[in-house]
Amino acid sequence: MKLKTLIFTILGDYNLSKKNGAIRARSLVKLVGPFGFTNSAVRTTLHRLKREGLITSVNRGSYTFSQETLLKFETAIRRVKEWRFGHWDGKWRVVVYNFGEDNKALRNKIRRELKWLGFGTLASSTWVSPNPLEDVVNEMIEKYWKDGGKVYLFIAYFPQDPQIIIRTCWNLSEIELKYKEFISKWIGLLNKIDKLSPVEAFVNKITILHEYRKFLHIDPGLPEELLPNNWIGYEAYKLFKNIYDSLTPLANKYFESVYEE
Helix, strand or coil, X not given: CXXXXXXXXXXXXXXXXXXXXXXXXXXXXXXXHHHCCCHHHHHHHHHHHHHCCCEEEEECCEEEECHHHHHHHXXXXXXXXXXXXXXXXXXEEEEEEECCHHXXXXXXXXXXXXXXXXXXXXXXXXXXECCCCHHHHHHHHHHHHHCCCEEEEEEECCCXXXXXXXXHHCCHHHHHXXXXXXXXXXXXXXHCHHHCCHHHHHHHHHXXXXXXXXXXXXXXXXXXXXXXXXXXXXXXXXXXXXXXXHXXXXXXXXXXXXXXC
């Protein structure tokens, strides 16, 4: 895990936006130190984040992270913790966009956003999802129209077998393999949690959160009706939540012992 990602994962998990987004550099050093990052690495990263406009110096040794940045990470982490396998209403949300060659960066950005939301590529510049994401997509469309991009949302029915679309847009076998690897790696921790120290619990909590978050980039969170029977994603989610929730009380002790505004 890169240091920048680690910092925002920790701060997003602990809802730093409710603490005015402020934290002392020495607190960050203590929070990321158990992951193998040095004092100098933290200082260098803080200077880089400051140049990027993501943080500002409040006073000597204390930094404030922008509310927009923190809320973005907190929203992402909240999505990680939510049960994403709902029921299907039989509809497909279809997003079609058209960007000029001079808007290549914007086109790539919308692709990343659509993938993050769980959309799959049906054809060139055409993405689909069976999930009720109209509100989120409409907000995104409004933003991109202002930036010069043409983005359209359609809600459609597909009269043939929905698995035709599933097979075209997503490789569920590959996703299933990733879930099996996740379960194999983490299931042994369940019987060891009560033997961990606060700092060990903290490291494991943030690490499993980071690793499970990766599934939001590859698993579209399809409704139950469109998934294979006994979908292993259910088991992986329950394992993640069980470990994460079990680690939280002990991990919080470490966070609270080193956190300073």
